[in-house]
Amino acid sequence: MKAVHFGAGNIGRGFVGLLLHEAGYEIVFADVNAELIDALAAATEYKVHEVGEVSGTRVVDNFRAINSATDVDRLVAEIATADIVTTAVGPRILKFVAPAIAAGLQLRDGDLAPLAVMACENAIGATDLLAEEVRSVLESSGVPSAGAKAVFANTAVDRIVPAQDPRAGIDVTVETFYEWVVESRPFGEKAPVIPGVTFVDDLGPYIERKLFTVNTGHATIAYLGFTQGATTIADAIAIESVRAGAEKALAETSTALISKHGLDPEMMRAYRAKILERFANPHLRDEVRRVGREPLRKLGRHERFIGPAAELAESGTTPAALLAAVAAVLRFDVPDDSQSVELQAMLQERSADELVADITGIESAHPLFTPLVETFRSVQAAE
Ligand SMILES: NC(=O)c1ccc[n+]([C@@H]2O[C@H](COP(=O)([O-])OP(=O)(O)OC[C@H]3O[C@@H](n4cnc5c(N)ncnc54)[C@H](O)[C@@H]3O)[C@@H](O)[C@H]2O)c1
Numbered sequence: 001m002k003a004v005h006f007g008a009g010n011i012g013r014g015f016v017g018l019l020l021h022e023a024g025y026e027i028v029f030a031d032v033n034a035e036l037i038d039a040l041a042a043a044t045e046y047k048v049h050e051v052g053e054v055s056g057t058r059v060v061d062n063f064r065a066i067n068s069a070t071d072v073d074r075l076v077a078e079i080a081t082a083d084i085v086t087t088a089v090g091p092r093i094l095k096f097v098a099p100a101i102a103a104g105l106q107l108r109d110g111d112l113a114p115l116a117v118m119a120c121e122n123a124i125g126a127t128d129l130l131a132e133e134v135r136s137v138l139e140s141s142g143v144p145s146a147g148a149k150a151v152f153a154n155t156a157v158d159r160i161v162p163a164q165d166p167r168a169g170i171d172v173t174v175e176t177f178y179e180w181v182v183e184s185r186p187f188g189e190k191a192p193v194i195p196g197v198t199f200v201d202d203l204g205p206y207i208e209r210k211l212f213t214v215n216t217g218h219a220t221i222a223y224l225g226f227t228q229g230a231t232t233i234a235d236a237i238a239i240e241s242v243r244a245g246a247e248k249a250l251a252e253t254s255t256a257l258i259s260k261h262g263l264d265p266e267m268m269r270a271y272r273a274k275i276l277e278r279f280a281n282p283h284l285r286d287e288v289r290r291v292g293r294e295p296l297r298k299l300g301r302h303e304r305f306i307g308p309a310a311e312l313a314e315s316g317t318t319p320a321a322l323l324a325a326v327a328a329v330l331r332f333d334v335p336d337d338s339q340s341v342e343l344q345a346m347l348q349e350r351s352a353d354e355l356v357a358d359i360t361g362i363e364s365a366h367p368l369f370t371p372l373v374e375t376f377r378s379v380q381a382a383e
Pocket residue numbers: 006007008009010011012030031032033036068088089090091093096097120121122157158159160161162
């Protein structure tokens with residue numbers, strides 16, 4: 001059994017690669033980072049250090065590595081004969097990996113079982129997005145039927161994997177906790193067997209619960225913590241006002257989730273408590289700059305702040321804590337984050353009305369529009 005995994009970064013090596021390895025797959029890592037690929041290609045194994053209340057080390061071997069920028073033919077041939085393709089590259093990058101998947105499908109023997117494609121990104125419908133890109137490449141190549149040689153399934157992945165100490169080489173330090181949920185319907189009776197993966201009929205409640213709790217909470221702590229001068233998430237959550245801000249934001253997202261998906265309030269209370277404990281993990285050095293990365297993406301319409309805030313506003317509630325978190329996002333001024341630089345320039349140059357519509361996708365008729373414009377204006381006025 002063989003899996004091709006795009007993105008040999010933190011979650012790629014520290015979670016997706018690990019679980020696929022433990023499921024018995026040979027892994028072909030594909031990445032555009034030449035230094036990383038060379039290091040993986042030269043190694044026979046790497047270690048995943050799990051840190052938390054119970055710590056341990058797992059070893060991943062039986063992998064190869066391909067530079068997906070320079071060794072495209074080899075990569076396409078690997079995809080053509082793989083059982084699984086996964087990605088952990090970031091949602092904006094999916095369109096760049098789609099052509100190789102499309103080419104692999106064209107080359108694939110029609111007698112092989114369909115290729116299982118799963119995008120493991122923090123976004124709702126990430127695999128749908130990848131599937132659209134793959135199908136569009138196949139259509140423009142005049143071979144739309146090759147799309148039938150793949151099954152595309154959405155997923156939700158949860159494990160905190162911080163940026164790694166460069167001295168660790170290709171080894172990865174991760175938290176002990178993990179959760180990988182995959183929608184089962186696209187596979188019918190033939191879902192891949194990956195111990196540790198939970199298959200569900202409807203991924204909607206799972207991905208929203210994850211994105212609007214783990215990621216909303218994480219990001220709120222990162223942005224509020226940044227405004228308070230904190231460097232790590234563990235430092236930030238130790239600041240009382242930051243923790244209180246995150247707890248309030250999460251109380252709001254839980255209200256939205258419970259109302260939309262009928263989730264059990266007691267289960268959500270325990271889920272929130274568990275994630276706050278995970279964020280405070282003293283063994284994990286996770287920087288607010290990583291968690292706050294790409295603030296423009298995080299302010300998107302279906303993302304961790306605006307998604308639940310819009311639902312609350314539609315039901316007549318003003319999501320005050322989420323709006324306070326959005327104000328902190330606007331203060332995320334990090335010179336080596338290109339989206340932060342772009343956001344800061346936009347705040348200097350353009351009106352709040354325009355910015356709310358362009359960045360958040362919330363239009364003027366929406367009940368969240370005016371509170372968002374006020375939030376943007378208050379930050380602009382304070383600059
Ligand atoms: N780190 C976490 O805690 C975590 C947890 C759950 C989900 N995720 C999600 O996983 C994805 C990756 O996050 P990460 O933290 O591992 O980031 P990362 O930056 O550590 O890894 C991303 C990797 O993708 C590679 N890449 C970029 N463009 C590529 C391309 N065109 N083809 C192949 N590889 C390419 C990069 O070189 C990098 O090695 C994101 O969507 C993130 O939201 C991360």
